[in-house]
Amino acid sequence: MKIPARLQPLVEDGVVDEVICPLMSGKEADVFVVRCGSKTRCAKIYKDALKRSFKKAAQYTEGRKVRNSRRARAIEKGSKFGRKQQEDTWQNAEVDALYRLVRAGVRVPEPYGCFDGVLLMELITDENGDVAPRLNDVSMSAEQAREDHALVMHFVMRMLCAGLVHGDLSEFNVLVDENGPVIIDLPQAVDAASNNNARAMLDRDVKNMTDYYGLFAPELLESHYAHEIWELYEDGELHPDLELTGEFEIDTHDADVDGVMLEIKAALAEEESRKERLREAEESD
Numbered sequence: 001m002k003i004p005a006r007l008q009p010l011v012e013d014g015v016v017d018e019v020i021c022p023l024m025s026g027k028e029a030d031v032f033v034v035r036c037g038s039k040t041r042c043a044k045i046y047k048d049a050l051k052r053s054f055k056k057a058a059q060y061t062e063g064r065k066v067r068n069s070r071r072a073r074a075i076e077k078g079s080k081f082g083r084k085q086q087e088d089t090w091q092n093a094e095v096d097a098l099y100r101l102v103r104a105g106v107r108v109p110e111p112y113g114c115f116d117g118v119l120l121m122e123l124i125t126d127e128n129g130d131v132a133p134r135l136n137d138v139s140m141s142a143e144q145a146r147e148d149h150a151l152v153m154h155f156v157m158r159m160l161c162a163g164l165v166h167g168d169l170s171e172f173n174v175l176v177d178e179n180g181p182v183i184i185d186l187p188q189a190v191d192a193a194s195n196n197n198a199r200a201m202l203d204r205d206v207k208n209m210t211d212y213y214g215l216f217a218p219e220l221l222e223s224h225y226a227h228e229i230w231e232l233y234e235d236g237e238l239h240p241d242l243e244l245t246g247e248f249e250i251d252t253h254d255a256d257v258d259g260v261m262l263e264i265k266a267a268l269a270e271e272e273s274r275k276e277r278l279r280e281a282e283e284s285d
Helices: 008-012 057-061 069-077 080-104 142-161 198-214 218-222 225-234 257-284
Strands: 018-025 029-036 039-046 111-115 118-122 174-177 180-183
Touching (some): 080 142, 142 180, 142 218
Antiparallel strands (some): 039 118
């Protein structure tokens, strides 16, 4: 096949020996199956911002740190250099996330490096050596659904232990090989500690996965993994080997708005009284 222009430098430098075939074309990237020596891998070519159609990107990039202050200022100003740095930051987010999650014991494609906007990583295959299917193309027994759902919830928990929330997790971003689910597509992964949307995104990730597995094992729809995981995280009790239950006592009581307002008014009155005492003390000096 004709070598894509973005892969040509990798071929010329000997990083890629052969471009075998296209694998998929998505809203953020095009993916190709390539050969690197004796290994078959995949090459993910990121699309630039003008061609990329990922919605609400600002929600995902909130809290991402740019180490170089000059780059941070350029990104803030929106200059040509800044836009280039922003693209690099977006692309590197997935590379960084993959390395972090491999170390954390989350099943993701193993990364082999990023070269000028092209990510080389493990090609996930099935037991026959063919490209592994996406979860949305897989049906299963209730027992298998319960087993795989528990594994994905464990992965979500370990991701949070590593400080990350996927942010776009669904049956379309999970592959299934002979060992079970493999989480993919992480350029939008968010930093749980610095992104105000992290909790809502984790809730959505868990709901998406539970809804899908719940098609085969409806009792999973009654579980509360997101609440359980996040409360453990906030309490500092989350750790990678924790055994989750999916059980959580949800507080259904209405908030005491009137009581809160009275406390606020009392605090304001006390502050005003303090300022008045200070004024009187200053006048008496």
